[in-house]
Amino acid sequence: MQDKKITDLLESFQAIGRTKNQGYTRTVYDQAWCQAQKQCVNIIKELGLVPWVDEIGNLYATADLTWPKEPVILVGSHLDTVVDGGLYDGLYGALAAVLSVSQVAKSEQRLWQPLVAVIFSEEEVSRFDATFTGSQYLLERDLKGFDALADAQGQTFGQVRQAAVAALSPFVQTASCLKIAQYLELHIEQGPILENAGTDIGIVTTIVGQERFLIQLVGQANHAGTTPMDCRDDACQQAVSLLADLYRELAQIPDLCYTIGKVQLEPNVANVIPGLVTFSLDLRHQDQLVLSEAVGVVAKLVDQYRAKLERTTAVMPTQMNMGLQGEIAEACQSVGLTHQFLPSGAGHDAQVMGEQVPTAMIFVPSVGGVSHVPDEKTTPADLENGQRVLTAVLAKLVG
Amino acid sequence: MQDKKITDLLESFQAIGRTKNQGYTRTVYDQAWCQAQKQCVNIIKELGLVPWVDEIGNLYATADLTWPKEPVILVGSHLDTVVDGGLYDGLYGALAAVLSVSQVAKSEQRLWQPLVAVIFSEEEVSRFDATFTGSQYLLERDLKGFDALADAQGQTFGQVRQAAVAALSPFVQTASCLKIAQYLELHIEQGPILENAGTDIGIVTTIVGQERFLIQLVGQANHAGTTPMDCRDDACQQAVSLLADLYRELAQIPDLCYTIGKVQLEPNVANVIPGLVTFSLDLRHQDQLVLSEAVGVVAKLVDQYRAKLERTTAVMPTQMNMGLQGEIAEACQSVGLTHQFLPSGAGHDAQVMGEQVPTAMIFVPSVGGVSHVPDEKTTPADLENGQRVLTAVLAKLVG
Known part of the structure; x- marks a missing residue:
């Protein structure tokens, strides 16, 4: 189980939400989204972690639910997509988070701080006229308005949210909100900068x-x-x-x-x-x-x-935490990969998290710089590089 | 019957093809088009003229079908519309042609040349991907391709043409093609030039x-x-x-x-x-x-x-006949109206006719210069002015 690779995990999602254009459409709470979240629950269990879900559909994974009420190190991303998006956006970082948490948990290392992976329910604003609803919920923002939002078919956010969370609940436990010490997110770059420069890893300075x-x-x-x-x-x-x-x-x-x-x-x-x-x-x-x-x-x-x-x-622009940027740079060196600092031109859950907690993002190169299209791609080597760096950073942070 | 006014004739079309936007949609061979052509047949008969229709649905009116096979003076326009067009475009010139022919026929004047009004079947390219089909048919152009054209619902020009002409035929006689000596067309300007200049009548020099x-x-x-x-x-x-x-x-x-x-x-x-x-x-x-x-x-x-x-x-641009332009200018003077020469920026049946026979166009002002919209309007005085000039020109030409 320790040998599970990020590329294998991604492959197990190739049929979920596949479109006739060879892309992927998984909008929040739809059938493909539910199937994908359930698949994540299976992976979490297979990796020996404990899954749970919250009221908005965020899915969490940790090694042990019995820790004290101390702040956690959170790592994650989302698995909802734009319409006809690619396989990698969001999903890569979400699966890498779960895999890295399991690897750190199974190491000999003593964990001084609880480590939690999160798969946010929604980031792409593809179905309802609201974005970052998963991360905003986690930060206890006022979400009263969300439940009344209607999609193009007239279904409300509240209705489909409750149905989707109920469908997931047999597999998981509910949990109250976490206290978060730090947040990390691994993501494909979606642009051409790393590929053009031939750099292995990007460390985000600011989300524009x-x-x-x-x-x-x-x-x-x-x-x-x-x-x-x-x-x-x-x-x-x-x-x-x-x-x-x-x-x-x-x-x-x-x-x-x-x-x-x-x-x-x-x-x-x-x-x-x-x-x-x-x-x-x-x-x-x-x-x-x-x-x-x-x-x-x-x-x-x-x-x-x-x-x-x-x-x-x-x-507003969101500054990434300087200390965490340094930790990522050190981790890159420790695993023998090159890195460079760059801003993120796209929005991410890290943008919301970064307003309240120390946050950092790790980028891996996108082939041709394209994203949000069926052609979106990152090489297997780069996918594994990013996940190795993430594991190294998490191991350092909890140690 | 001699007292019939052009404004009254136009008013009798206010319910035919009326849209929810208070405009008019009569595309060639549709229900509103058939109703409008039948209404024209009634008007032609009421005015004491003889109606007939040809194979493409052009409707003709003359005082007497027994004339020799000599070339006729033809006057007309069309009554099909753009989608959500106005009341005046095409229809005004078509009704004025019928009214003027009846007025000249009923005058004491001896007609030295036969006078025929024509209501062309189609000019607006609103239903099929072909335009000026009525005037092209009259000039014996090669129309083989038209019958196979399909509209947005998949109905072919040939099918709906035959049905529409058959529906009109109880009222009319068929006739072979005419020999045409000259063609005249009265139309709303569709632009602001006459209104801005305060001129009663426009005489078209060229169709661009x-x-x-x-x-x-x-x-x-x-x-x-x-x-x-x-x-x-x-x-x-x-x-x-x-x-x-x-x-x-x-x-x-x-x-x-x-x-x-x-x-x-x-x-x-x-x-x-x-x-x-x-x-x-x-x-x-x-x-x-x-x-x-x-x-x-x-x-x-x-x-x-x-x-x-x-x-x-x-x-290509189409030159209007210089001699006919002079006749129109004289007619304006004879009825006490001002005139000016101007090009036509829009296409008209006169564009097709002008390639083969001496042709001229008379314009009346458009309120605000707008056309092809429900708001399209020409004042009653201008409508009557144009029709009076047309009658005067026809009387001169046949005299």
Whole structure:
């Protein structure tokens, strides 16, 4: 059992939530999610650990439930996916957490601090209009609003949550909330930095802050043939000018990530002058001051064009714990792997945990830098490297 | 019966094909179209004219079917609509044609040339992927391909055409193709030029030529947070740059109408870098040389961006007959109305007819310049003005 490999564990999920596009769809509390959580329960038991679940569906694993009420070292990730996502995002870190906890528990080492793996119920906002619900629950945030949220089929978060947790409960015990001393998360990078640099392990310095907007330009729809150019109020022409200004101005801000991912015209017909253009703008930076500067640039331009600006997301950057970053760097050296420090451009449960407890993240390279797609891949060697580093860090922390 | 007004005739169509948006949908051979054509048959009979229909569903009206086989003066328009169009487009000119033919026929005047009104079966390309099918049939163009065309429900042009014509035939006689000496069409302007200038009547000089393209930029879809700016191949950023260049370069060409009406991104999600952008470009000008110059500018820019260019429409400009333009100007003076010459930015049946026979178009002002929408409107005074001018021109031509 000690010889179980992370690649074997991942392989046992290849049929759960598989889509016709050869991707994976496991949204929180759906059938594939339930099947995957049950599979995790089996793995936890096979590895000689004790599983339990909480009211929101977070699944935990530890060697011994009889420890005193002292703060635990928590390690984990999630197994819900985006629609048609890949095999590795979330699931890799969740399974590695369970495997590393079992390896540390089975070693000769005396554990001075309790060690718990967590598989968070939801991180991907794929089914309900709420994200990080698992980690927010664990931190006892106010979640009153979640239960009333409805999915696209009109089912509420509360209904499907209760059914899913009830379906899991025969296998597990319930437990009250944990006190958490530190949180660690292992994840695929989802970007090209480690692969391009040829580095084995990434140590996350910061999870970037994010500001997301919808920007709308209102013109007047009209006939493309009969409306002379000087009589037009063309929302597309205005939008192109604003977009070009945005791309140019935002490019001046070092290390800012800016993305216009969604553009919608009305009526969006070849021979009609567009009357309305709405587009999204996603801004990310690890420094809140720089992010705020970027928002200022956007607001000023949008104002010049008399466009409408609606903020849809605002998340502050989250600093990872310096001490834990050092522990990870030492662990990399101890197992003979190269490492580099880098920010995370994507959100993670570590972002929520990091606001309240010392938190760190370990990245492994993504082939081609792609993620959230069926093609998402990390090599077996890199998968094993990441899990070895995680075990080494946990062994050090509990020792 | 002689006192029948064009406004009364239009009013009798207010319930036919009415939509929940207070617009009108009558696509060729559908139920509303059949009802409208039958209503026209009733009006033709009430006005003392003889109706007949041909194999494609064009409806004709004349005072006397016994004339010799000499070329006729034809006047008309269509009554099919775009989806959720207005009351006036096409229908106004069709009803005015019937009314004017009856007025000339009932006058004391001796008709030296036969006069025929036509209500073309289809002009708006709303149901099948073919346009001007009525006027093309009349000119004996090769229409073999039409019958096999399928609509969105899978019904073929041939099937629904035969059923619709059969449903009309109890009311009408069939007739072989006409020889046409001249063609006239009265239509709402669909633009703001006459209203802005305060002119009663517009005389069309040219129906503009049209070139329509789809332009596609291929990038690489990727995560908006984890893909550094210098590792991106962002199709939207490329498209904005190309669009800005197109707007700037095309603005240098005098009197060119250029419209980007449709833009589609893939996957079109706020936090994903777009991998593909496709947009339409509609170019119109009355001078084919200038239109060709514009196409050259587009091709050069598209090439610079390594984008894909697909031509979807290419229509040459159609000159209106100079002599007929003069007759219309004289008729305006004779009834005390102001006029101005202008090109038509929209396509019309006169575009097809004008390629083979001397053709002219009369425009009346559109309130606010809008058309192809439920709000489309022309004032009762302008509706009557246009019809009076048409009657005066016809009386002159047959005299």
